Amino acid sequence: MTNEELLEVIEEAKASGVTRLDLRYKRITVLPREICQLTSLTRLDLGYNNLTTLPPELFQLPNLTELYLSYNKLTVLPQELFELRNLTGLGLGGLSLSALPSELFQLTKLKELWLEGNQLTTLPPEICQLTKLEELILDNNPLTSPPLEIAEKGIEAIRQYFSSLKAGVASLNEVKVLLVGDGAAGKTSLVKQLLGEAFDQHEDTTHGISIRGWDVEAGGQPIKVNIWDFGGQEIMHATHQFFLSKRSLYVLVLDGRKDERAEYWLRHIESFGGDSPVLIVLNKHDANPSFDLNRPFLLGKYPVIKGICRTSCADGHGIGRFRDALLKELAQVPMIGIRWPQSWFAVKQRIEQMGKPYISREEYGDLCADAGLAGEENRSTLVDFLHDLGVAVHFKDYILNATHVLDPVWVTNAVYKLINAEQTADSKGRLRLDSLCAILPQGREEPYSYPACTHAYVIELMRKFQLCWRVGEEAVLIPQLLPVPEPPFTFDYSGSLGFVLHYHSFLPPSVMPRFLVKRHGQIKPDLCWRTGAVLRDQASGSEAVIKADTEARRIYLWVNGPRRKEYLSFLWFSLREINSSFEKLAVSERIPMPDDKDVTADYQTLLDSVQDGIERIRPDGAKRAYSVKELLGQVELKPEEKKSFVEMLNSVVEIKAMPPFVDINISELFKIVLATQKGK
Incomplete structure (x- = not known):
């Protein structure tokens, strides 16, 4: 928006006496001083522009109660901002703030404060002076105090945290290290080498997990390490979701005698551990000294890799270098610097001394009360921390929440x-x-x-x-x-509506089992196998076939019946919901061509083509161009079909009231349903 256009907007707003003005995404570089003429303004949103300074006249608006400045290029917050003592809403997100000015806490009428996307590592206790604050947004900040887990719970949890600090505080200095890799890669032997134990060439295979404690000094401080050694049997990979967590350190152990699947495991770690650091160990160097990886390629593709070490547990080769690399990374894991109230340590110590595999929620509450840990938010946050550290296993579920597993x-x-x-x-x-x-x-x-x-x-x-x-x-x-072979069945593929999900680098092994569990009520009798199923929606009479090709990293859907578009959307949504539970999982959702099912077009690319005014597109491998509108018409729902889809979804999950349907695509509708389902 040019300065002249902005002045016209201000003049029109002045003439009509507007009280709310939204100037987001206008590419504004300078805010004219004429803004002070809008004396009726109560809310002004200047977010997502290119402002580097703000005119003093802005802060003379007498009725302004909401001001949003997020995602501009402001290098300094003007002092006049903090004279707006009637502000109830303030947006300061995405401004690269590394600390909060003390004057901010003079705005005691604030009810909403947006600080997401900054560089805040600590939040001062003075935030509690904002007693009317109801919503504090701190997403995407590298917070260590209060811990991110507390900040995400909102202002009340933050208040309880600072209150509990008054009785004393100490650094956690504890971290979880997870060893993953295929079976017989030597993970257990590697752990024993770290702990100074003898090598056993007949070491038993780990079934499930093994947990060992290791007290070390790293970065000039004592650190307690909880080493988790995961069994590598493929059938158990789906159970890793129980325990793989963020803010941990991962060690990927590869067997030098085999053609190992390094990227499979790196994607597996990324799916659950996010940006947690990874050390790769090329083990059994004695059996195959030439075994190596394309290091420049992997280091460029996976920035989380912090080092690659060669080792042999049989002759001790490289163990010292691996240990040094591990100690170096341990000192940098974010969990190390977190400060805990003394009452939290008291609860943790009591739990570790109990010698019981599990306790009830009531027993946990009694432990907290005895240690002086008050506040439900504090207790909930602590048990989440204990889960991440591996001290206890806790899941937020109506039934599972009744028990905390201590082992x-x-x-x-x-x-x-x-x-x-x-x-x-x-x-x-x-x-x-x-x-x-x-x-x-x-x-x-x-x-x-x-x-x-x-x-x-x-x-x-x-x-x-x-x-x-x-x-x-x-x-x-x-x-x-389930049986591996696909059972015989009949299905009219020729007249069906098709859809393909292409997983770019990694198809998590749990996706298809989880889908079968979610939709098991619609699976036709005896028509499910390990990588697929035949389904039927009784209400509509529609039928579907789903198949996974794990080698090609694709899932195929075919749907027939009177409400096939709605049923396709229903099954597509189920897969979208599962996929969204993984970190950084890249999936291309693709529509087959009506006359050539082997050629597909990316759904998002088709949506982008509509936005760009492109009417026809020729997908890779196609012999001709196709109408973008007609391709989208194969899956996009009409208003009455959207209502039918939501009714279909409501038959299996409870979602909150939907907003009135507008002209939105099916992908946006999915996002709305997911958000309402989570109560956001």
């Missing part, structure tokens, strides 16, 4: 035994609930005991993480153990 090995061992039980494999994944007593050991002499009262919790945990679904009242079905 992660206890619950992982149970899941491992159930999935790998001979009777489960023999019955093609069907697990009878009355067989749990025979599969899960009980008794004081057992290292891990599972009395009957714990069985419901274990099954509910598996259901929550979509590892199984109920079959009547007497059994569950584990999709990872």
Whole structure:
């Protein structure tokens, strides 16, 4: 917007006496002093422009109560800003602020304060002086005090945190290190080398997980390390979602004797661990000294890789260098610098000394009360921290929330035994609930005991993480153990509506099992296998086939029936919901050509073409150009079809009231449904 155009807007606003003015995304570089003529303004939004300074006249607006300056190029916040004592809303996001000016806390009428996208590492206790503050947005800041987990819970959690600090504070100095990789890569032997234990060439394979403690000094400070050694059996990869967490340190161990899948594991780590640092270990150097990776390529593609080490646990080669690299990275993990109230440490210490595999929520509450830890937000945040550190396992779920598992090995061992039980494999994944007593050991002499009262919790945990679904009242079905061969069935592919999801670099192994669990109620009898299923929506009579090609990293959908577009949207939404639970998962959603199903066009590219005024497009491999509008018409829903889709979705999940339908595409509709489902 030019200065002349902006002056015209101001003149029109003055003439009409507007009280709210939105000037976002106008590419404004200079705000004219004539802005002071808008004396009726109560709200002014100047976000997402190129302002480097603000005229003093802006701060003379007598009725201004909301001012939003986010995502400009302001290098200094003018002192006049803090004279606006009647402000109830202030936006300062994306301004590269590394600290908050003390004058900010004089704006005691603030109810909303937006500080997202800055460089804030600490939040001063003076924030509590803003007693009327109801909403404080701190997303995308490198906060360590208060911890990000607390900041994300909102201003009340922050107030409780600062209140608890009055009784004393200390640095956490504890971190979780996770070793992942294929089975028999030597992860357990590597852990033993770090701990100074002897190498055993007949080391048993790790089943589930093994957790060891390691006290070290790194960066001039003592650090307690919780080392998690994950079993590499492929059938257990989907259970990693229980425990892979952010703000940890990952060690990817590759077997030098094999053609290892480095990128598979890097994507696996990225999906759950986000930007957590990774060390790669090329193990068993003694067996294959020439084994290596394309280091420049991987380091360029995955910035989280902090080093690549060669080791041999058999002869000790490279162990010292790996240890040094590990200690260097440990000192830089963000979790290390977090400060905890003394009451939190007291609760943590009591839990670690209990020697019980699990406690009830009530027992946890009593521990907190005894330690002087008040406030539900504080208690909830602490148990989340204990989960990330590996001290306890906690899940936010109505049923699961009733129990806090204090020994992660206890619950992982149970899941491992159930999935790998001979009777489960023999019955093609069907697990009878009355067989749990025979599969899960009980008794004081057992290292891990599972009395009957714990069985419901274990099954509910598996259901929550979509590892199984109920079959009547007497059994569950584990999709990872379904038959591999596709059973015979009939389906009219020629007249069907098709859709393809192409996972660019990584198709997480849990996507298809989770989809089968989510939509198990619509699977036709005996028509599901390990990588696909035939489904039917009883209400509409529509049918669908879904198949995963793991090598090609694609999932295919075909839908037939009177409401096939709505049913396709329903199944597409289910996959979108699963995909959104992974970090940085790149997926291309593609529409097949009507006369050549092997050629597809990216859905988002088609939407962008509409925005750019492009009417026809020739996808890669196509022999001719196609109408963009007609291709989108294969999947886009008309208003009445959108209502039908939401009704279909409401039959399986509870979502909050939808806003009135406007002219939005199906992708935007998905976002609205996901947001309302989460209550955002």
